[in-house]
Amino acid sequence: MGDSSIHPQPELFTYLLMLVLVWRAVLGALRTLAQESCFRWGEFHKTLRLSRALRWLSVGGGYRWEAQRLTVLAHEALGNTAEAVRRARILLASRREAGDWRIANTVVNTFINAGLYQEALAVEHSWGSAGERPQDGARLLEWCLVQLNLVEAV
Known part of the structure; x- marks a missing residue:
């Protein structure tokens, strides 16, 4: 009999893989909801909440940048021009090379x-x-x- 502490159970890898796939689906759904609330429904307060959640939950990459972009758009639509400009400058500085x-x-x-x-x-x-x-x-x-x-x- 082998020692299971040396070789992790194959089920653990399966569960981790499932978790990663579910997490990506959740982030994708959250991004879609934020985009829809901004562009289709005009629910800009909801866009801010969804974008904040997306920034908190995303590890990095495209979801985080899209959340920041939607935040700029929502602040602009709500008439928070100074906040929209402030965030746009941050976004510009951080995404220039991309x-x-x-x-x-x-x-x-x-x-x-x-x-x-x-x-x-x-x-x-x-x-x-x-x-x-x-x-x-x-x-x-x-x-x-x-x-x-x-x-x-x-």
Whole structure:
């Protein structure tokens, strides 16, 4: 007979794998609810609560950034312009190297709506090498939206 303390039970790995898969599904559902409450239902207080929960529960990566982006959008929609701008600046500083044009578009819109046209125009230049025109479809669309919104700042 083998010593089970040396070799973990296969069931433990199965349970851990199931936990990881369920956790990802929960985070995905929470992100979807936050997006729907922001973009479809216009429930911006609910968006703030869901985004806060998503930031707390996500270990990192895309869920956390999307929660922060939705938080900026919700504050802006609620008329909390100063808070939206403050959070947009933090988001911009932390995501610049990633080249995430959805983030850039959110930041540009927030700055324009706050009357910070020069700061909006500086976003593209501050994006560095990530600011180059992307080649793939979804990223190209987001880049085009940023360009369109920057025209408004001029």
